Amino acid sequence: MKVVKIVRTLCLVHFALCFCFFSFAQDDHPFVLDVPYVPTPDIVVEKMLQLAEVNGDDILYDLGSGDGRIPIAAAQRFGTRGVGIDLNPERVREAKSNASSAQVTHKVEFIEGNIFDLDFSEATVLFLYLFPEVNMKLRPRILDMKPGTRVISHNYDMGDWKPERVEKIKAPSGTEHTLYLWRVPPNGKIEIID
Ligand SMILES: C[S@@+](CC[C@H](N)C(=O)[O-])C[C@H]1O[C@@H](n2cnc3c(N)ncnc32)[C@H](O)[C@@H]1O
Numbered sequence: 001m002k003v004v005k006i007v008r009t010l011c012l013v014h015f016a017l018c019f020c021f022f023s024f025a026q027d028d029h030p031f032v033l034d035v036p037y038v039p040t041p042d043i044v045v046e047k048m049l050q051l052a053e054v055n056g057d058d059i060l061y062d063l064g065s066g067d068g069r070i071p072i073a074a075a076q077r078f079g080t081r082g083v084g085i086d087l088n089p090e091r092v093r094e095a096k097s098n099a100s101s102a103q104v105t106h107k108v109e110f111i112e113g114n115i116f117d118l119d120f121s122e123a124t125v126l127f128l129y130l131f132p133e134v135n136m137k138l139r140p141r142i143l144d145m146k147p148g149t150r151v152i153s154h155n156y157d158m159g160d161w162k163p164e165r166v167e168k169i170k171a172p173s174g175t176e177h178t179l180y181l182w183r184v185p186p187n188g189k190i191e192i193i194d
Pocket residue numbers: 032033034035036037038039040062063064065066067068069070085086087088091113114115116128129130154
């Protein structure tokens with residue numbers, strides 16, 4: 001009788017623990033963003049596409065793609081194939097819906113995932129609007145990409161890697177934006193800022 005009681009108690013405890021864990025998993029955010037969502041103003045997106053000389057032969061990746069505006073704009077303007085990666089499922093849903101409204105779903109793909117886990121090495125042009133330390137963490141992987149790959153970063157540099165160009169632009173709201181362009185060098189041999 002005592003054994004039955006113990007088994008019953010253990011089952012109840014087990015059930016209670018499972019229930020608590022499930023509730024926690026439901027309530028808790030299953031992801032931690034490295035960078036919050038701040039969309040790039042459309043006029044700045046336009047300038048970034050120009051600076052990178054994006055064209056219809058490119059494969060564009062936007063790491064942390066938000067509502068998908070950069071791959072969508074490139075697909076609309078130039079027919080560029082684009083991939084956006086974002087860790088936030090809400091952003092990915094929004095980007096897919098925006099691609100559908102813009103009628104470019106055959107050109108763009110939005111993947112829910114972590115930029116540190118997913119492969120972006122097929123890109124010929126890479127867009128970043130992250131944080132300086134996130135750029136630096138990605139830098140070794142970027143330097144492993146095909147030589148000539150263009151890398152455009154909104155507002156944040158990449159440590160001592162000298163950019164080929166730096167452009168400043170003011171959005172209609174008055175915010176100032178700095179854009180950086182690099183080209184992946186052969187053998188990862190970067191030019192260092194003096
Ligand atoms: C500053 S927003 C840039 C959005 C878009 N690229 C733009 O320029 O409009 C950064 C985006 O990165 C996403 N993000 C943050 N950490 C991430 C990670 N580790 N992997 C994938 N996406 C991430 C956020 O959800 C957010 O949408």
